[in-house]
Amino acid sequence: MVAAVGETIQSVERAAAILRLLASGPRQLGVAELARALGLPKGTLHGILRTLVRVGFVEQDAATGKYRLGATLLHLGSSYLDVNELRTRSINWADALAGRSRESAWIGTLHEGHVLVIHHVFRPDDSMQTLQVGTYLPTHASALGKVLLAYDPYGESLTAPPLPAYTDRTLVDTAKLEEDLEQVRTRGWAAEMEELTEGEVAIAAPIKDPRGLVVGAIGIRGAVERLTADGALTMEYVSYVRDAARAITRDLAR
Amino acid sequence: MVAAVGETIQSVERAAAILRLLASGPRQLGVAELARALGLPKGTLHGILRTLVRVGFVEQDAATGKYRLGATLLHLGSSYLDVNELRTRSINWADALAGRSRESAWIGTLHEGHVLVIHHVFRPDDSMQTLQVGTYLPTHASALGKVLLAYDPYGESLTAPPLPAYTDRTLVDTAKLEEDLEQVRTRGWAAEMEELTEGEVAIAAPIKDPRGLVVGAIGIRGAVERLTADGALTMEYVSYVRDAARAITRDLAR
DNA sequence: AAAGGCGTTCGGCAATGTCGAACCGATCTG
DNA sequence: CAGATCGGTTCGACATTGCCGAACGCCTTT
Numbered sequence: 399m400v401a402a403v404g405e406t407i408q409s410v411e412r413a414a415a416i417l418r419l420l421a422s423g424p425r426q427l428g429v430a431e432l433a434r435a436l437g438l439p440k441g442t443l444h445g446i447l448r449t450l451v452r453v454g455f456v457e458q459d460a461a462t463g464k465y466r467l468g469a470t471l472l473h474l475g476s477s478y479l480d481v482n483e484l485r486t487r488s489i490n491w492a493d494a495l496a497g498r499s500r501e502s503a504w505i506g507t508l509h510e511g512h513v514l515v516i517h518h519v520f521r522p523d524d525s526m527q528t529l530q531v532g533t534y535l536p537t538h539a540s541a542l543g544k545v546l547l548a549y550d551p552y553g554e555s556l557t558a559p560p561l562p563a564y565t566d567r568t569l570v571d572t573a574k575l576e577e578d579l580e581q582v583r584t585r586g587w588a589a590e591m592e593e594l595t596e597g598e599v600a601i602a603a604p605i606k607d608p609r610g611l612v613v614g615a616i617g618i619r620g621a622v623e624r625l626t627a628d629g630a631l632t633m634e635y636v637s638y639v640r641d642a643a644r645a646i647t648r649d650l651a652r
Numbered sequence: 653m654v655a656a657v658g659e660t661i662q663s664v665e666r667a668a669a670i671l672r673l674l675a676s677g678p679r680q681l682g683v684a685e686l687a688r689a690l691g692l693p694k695g696t697l698h699g700i701l702r703t704l705v706r707v708g709f710v711e712q713d714a715a716t717g718k719y720r721l722g723a724t725l726l727h728l729g730s731s732y733l734d735v736n737e738l739r740t741r742s743i744n745w746a747d748a749l750a751g752r753s754r755e756s757a758w759i760g761t762l763h764e765g766h767v768l769v770i771h772h773v774f775r776p777d778d779s780m781q782t783l784q785v786g787t788y789l790p791t792h793a794s795a796l797g798k799v800l801l802a803y804d805p806y807g808e809s810l811t812a813p814p815l816p817a818y819t820d821r822t823l824v825d826t827a828k829l830e831e832d833l834e835q836v837r838t839r840g841w842a843a844e845m846e847e848l849t850e851g852e853v854a855i856a857a858p859i860k861d862p863r864g865l866v867v868g869a870i871g872i873r874g875a876v877e878r879l880t881a882d883g884a885l886t887m888e889y890v891s892y893v894r895d896a897a898r899a900i901t902r903d904l905a906r
Numbered sequence: 907a908a909a910g911g912c913g914t915t916c917g918g919c920a921a922t923g924t925c926g927a928a929c930c931g932a933t934c935t936g
Numbered sequence: 937c938a939g940a941t942c943g944g945t946t947c948g949a950c951a952t953t954g955c956c957g958a959a960c961g962c963c964t965t966t
């Protein structure tokens with residue numbers, strides 16, 4: 399076979415594809431299903447699955463024989479958080495931001511066309527919330543995502559239409575979104591007004607590395623009644639978010 | 653080469669070994685370091701690493717060329733939580749337990765000789781805590797771990813001495829530990845009194861699947877002053893924990 | 907009772923990935 | 937400032953590795 403430039407190891411890439419498929423839905427998948435989805439013989443997949451089970455990346459349902467993700471991945475994921483410099487440097491600032499604003503604080507990075515949440519502080523005095531670390535947010539319908547898109551050096555390639563609508567206020571028109579992103583660039587912060595969930599708004603600002611590249615975003619998210627007045631965001635909250643973003647940026651430069 | 657019984661795919665297993673090594677410490681590792689640790693040629697490892705980078709499981713430091721875990725693993729780890737039945741079924745009960753006891757609530761499973769934390773609810777009115785989901789607790793020095801060891805069908809093989817000591821009250825003597833586990837089995841719940849962290853105690857009880865096998869443990873953890881009186885655990889807290897464990901067990905049977 | 911679905915096993919063939927030596931830049935070091 | 941050493945990376949030849957497809961046994965469905 400003709401050799402492409404960046405050779406990769408077939409079986410490892412296939413193993414990764416299996417894991418991605420298993421992660422894409424809450425359902426367990428069988429060998430036959432995976433074989434159809436990937437266009438590979440059942441026997442081939444079985445071999446890879448057997449290995450993935452052995453190393454704990456995948457678990458097999460004893461009753462049905464189907465496969466699901468394994469517990470080792472949870473541990474690897476949490477190990478990633480320990481290594482991630484952006485996260486370790488910004489934890490304290492996120493706590494402070496949540497404390498000052500009395501809203502939940504969020505930190506995210508751009509990853510495969512989504513916003514990957516790498517830190518999340520619950521709203522003070524409201525413990526009954528589920529943690530969102532590791533989940534994806536849509537780039538075009540979240541304040542964090544707008545910041546990351548606006549400052550993305552690779553341009554808009556990630557925002558391929560059609561953009562899904564989550565509420566009737568979601569920006570689904572590429573031109574409208576681009577307009578919004580332009581505003582984000584001039585103002586230096588982003589807003590999201592009930593574009594992802596009815597009744598909730600969010601504010602975010604960019605975190606930059608020592609060379610000035612945007613490597614992440616930090617923001618808050620809360621009920622529209624608390625964060626806005628007369629239909630507009632209360633600027634006090636915006637300043638809290640921007641202060642936190644600048645503080646982390648300064649911290650990364652040391 | 654002679655074929656072992658359960659054939660596995662070499663390159664996938666090696667890739668997993670690399671990931672485990674990268675997760676074992678906060679340090680980034682280079683190709684040469686990995687080659688020494690695994691006893692493989694540099695070239696071989698480079699090929700696997702290139703593939704792991706391509707699929708996002710590993711990231712390469714632009715400055716030093718060294719490797720660290722990648723963001724895709726964080727997402728896979730959080731996907732695991734969505735699939736995990738024990739966790740989804742017990743979230744509400746853990747919230748209730750934290751609410752009643754006003755302490756942090758924890759759920760864990762046995763995994764590779766450690767307690768893997770699969771859910772964690774912060775102590776009410778105390779948001780400045782870091783989330784521990786995905787981290788390991790020692791089996792012999794945590795209440796969750798003692799429960800899981802006491803009811804582990806595979807016996808004590810996992811508790812290989814020497815047991816590390818975290819405080820001067822940690823049970824490092826295998827005989828003493830076995831005595832404690834026997835008490836856990838007769839009482840139906842476990843305690844841990846400043847054996848992991850000075851000033852903190854914990855209580856845990858077993859969660860069973862429909863066939864009666866222990867598949868996890870739930871418990872609370874808090875300051876010794878709040879949970880004990882005259883050096884002994886306040887039984888009210890024990891009943892909270894056992895109630896929650898029974899409720900989840902009942903829930904799993906449906 | 908037959909049919910179709912599933913996960914699993916197996917052996918032959920060649921494509922695949924392994925290996926080791928060579929490469930190149932950066933960083934120590936005398 | 938040159939030499940040495942260490943780092944990550946590339947490359948091509950070899951044969952081992954792991955792919956493939958057909959066959960198996962089990963289960964549920966018709």
